[in-house]
Amino acid sequence: MESNAIEIRSLCKHYKGFSLDDLNLDLPYGCVLGLVGENGAGKSTTIRLIMDTLERDGGTVSVLGTDNRSKEFLDLKEDIGVVLDETFVPEVINAKQMGKIMAGTYKNWDQAVYDGWIRRFELPLDKKFKDYSRGMTMKLGIAAALSHHPRLLLLDEATGGLDPMVREELLEVFADFAAEEGHAVLLSSHIVSDLERICDYIAFLHKGRLVLCEEKDLLLDKYGILKCSKEQLANIPEEAIHGRRVGTYGVEALVEREFMPRDAVVDRASLEDIILYMVKGEQK
Amino acid sequence: MLAMLRKDLYVMGRYTAYLILSWLVVTWAATRFLESDAGFLYGMLPMFSLTISLNSISADEGRWDRFAAVTPLRPWQIVPAKYLFAYGCLAVMTALAALAGGGGVKLWTVAAITPLVLAMALPLLYRFGRQRGSIVLLLFWGLAAAAILGSAHFRYDLIESAFGWLEDVPAPLLAGGGGCALLALNAGSILLSVRFYTRRQRGWYG
Known part of the structure; x- marks a missing residue:
């Protein structure tokens, strides 16, 4: 098996007024990489480029040993759990219905695992998402991301706007996930204290430029x-x-x-x- | 694809129920108190399926579509599911109107025209997005209507020479030909929508 879950080389993306320039980044297996930077630094853009949902202007991205522009990458998305920075769930559905939709979306969907996470996070099954708090919504996103047996977790501001208790709980979940063999986590956040607690590596993006990327302890x-x-x-x-x-x-x-x-x-x-x-x- | 249909049913179910309920009240009131021909009201029901489908695309834009892009779902599963959902809505609404007693020419005409409208509307929404797409759609229909009405008013002979021959075509042949043309148009529309959806997902349109 390759040693890195993610390998980014000379990645570039140019927008009007913003450029992500020459990004080089490695995420080794068994590690949590914290992607830190101010709003608009390029964290979400990086995650979108990793998932190839955004056209890049240059560079290469390899995810779980596969070029993210290859046809195989679509199938590989089964192995990647993604939690986005905002609610993606239609407001009028509930956790039970969400489980049924996801069951038809992922071949590896494991309803028992999903039910387990819903119970662990104490999420109501029949309550509509419009009545969920932000913490509950993020927990649901994480439950969905973990219930198809992913090997890689990409978390875009997954702890933003949450109270310390919920953040603590979720950070534990991420650390436990990364500790399993062949797993890795990329966590973007601007709450640096969260990253300091669980990350093995820190990458700091500033105005679209990678200022540093080092092992946290060394740093x-x-x-x-x-x-x-x-x-x-x-x-x-x-x-x-x-x-x-x-x-x-x-x-x-x-x-x-x-x-x-x-x-x-x-x-x-x-x-x-x-x-x-x-x-x-x-x-x- | 089934997962997407299921999601659309969950999301649009209540809205659809409200639409049908409102329609029932209006239709009942019109037939009970106005003593006028309520035939046009039966034709409204298939048109509602169009509203439901367009609203469903609008509801997905942004949030759900962004999430769908990071799942193993392909545009080839997402977009045709939307068309299937629209056809399903149309079938149910038409059946409902027919069961309610409105199975006349007006109903079947509207039911036949709705897929034509869908085939033209959906690619525009996928290309331009909810807000700009609605404006482009309005402009498109406005211009088309103006062209047809203008031609009918000023140069009726042109319309007659272009479409007059249809009067001599036997009805079954006309229905069959029309059906085939509608199918081809929808197939083309799906292809176009998938292309636009894929590009939109990858940030081509801003």
Whole structure:
């Protein structure tokens, strides 16, 4: 079996006023990749390009070892569970009817698994979706995505707008899914704390450009926060500094530990710190 | 394809029931109080099937269609299912009108014209989307009606020379030929709709 569930090479998509440029990304099996970026950074576009529901302008995408433009990819969609960022379900139907529709959509549909998820998520079977909360709707989308035995989960802002309890529950579900052999998860979100909790890899998209893509633990080891005075910061090598915030009483900077003097006290940076400093670092 | 038909039934079921109920009330009131010929009302029922089908496409646009694109469903399953749903609605509505006692020439004429309208309307909706498609459709029918009425008013001889020969064709042959033409038109319409739907799904039309 190939080592990556998703391999993206030099992927490009140009819109008027927005370009996704030269995207290269790998999602190894057994891992959760967090795709993070501000609204309009290109996260949903990337997911659409992975599913080949959008015409690309260049590059290649391989999903579960298959070129996503090949005829075989249509059948391969049986193995991919997708949760979109908004409700896709017609408002007037209920979970029971949804199960029947999905049973005719996926050959691998497993009604017992679906019923199990509906029970686990405590979703009412006969309530129409227009009366569902956002949390319930996302849970339903996830139940549907997991009930045809997928090997790959693509989640587009699946935790956005949910309360912490529901997010916690869903993150556990995603982590458990990825832990199974031959599975992988791509989770796009702008809630960085969620990604920090469950992701093995982090890819950061900013204005359609991939700013970083690294193993999360390496990333957290690599960077740190330095709190010092302006004068002290002036003595730090410029290549160590990736962003700075100047306050009344001193300076906070995102620094790369490798280039720091041994005696410097560098605090642990959160993923959110790293991303925020990197974006703002462009203006440093 | 059956899954899509099932979804359309779930989504449009209640709307259809309301339409039929309203029609029953209006028809009953018209025949009871107006003492006029309510024949045209029976013809409305098959036309409702057109409304239901077009609304069903509108309801799918955006959300459901976006989801369908990430499932193993092919445009070849999704679009013909919509046509089947429309034909099914037409058959049920026509039968209902006939059972209600309106099985006259007006009903059968409308029932025969509706697939023609469907064949022209659906590709336009798949090509231009719900909002622009409705406007294009209105323009199309407006221009067609203006052309026919204008010709009939100013150059009736042209219409007579173009279609006059139909009067001499035996009725069974005319019905058979018309049926075949309708079938061919719908087959072409399905092909066109699948093409437009596929392109729309891939973001060709913005």
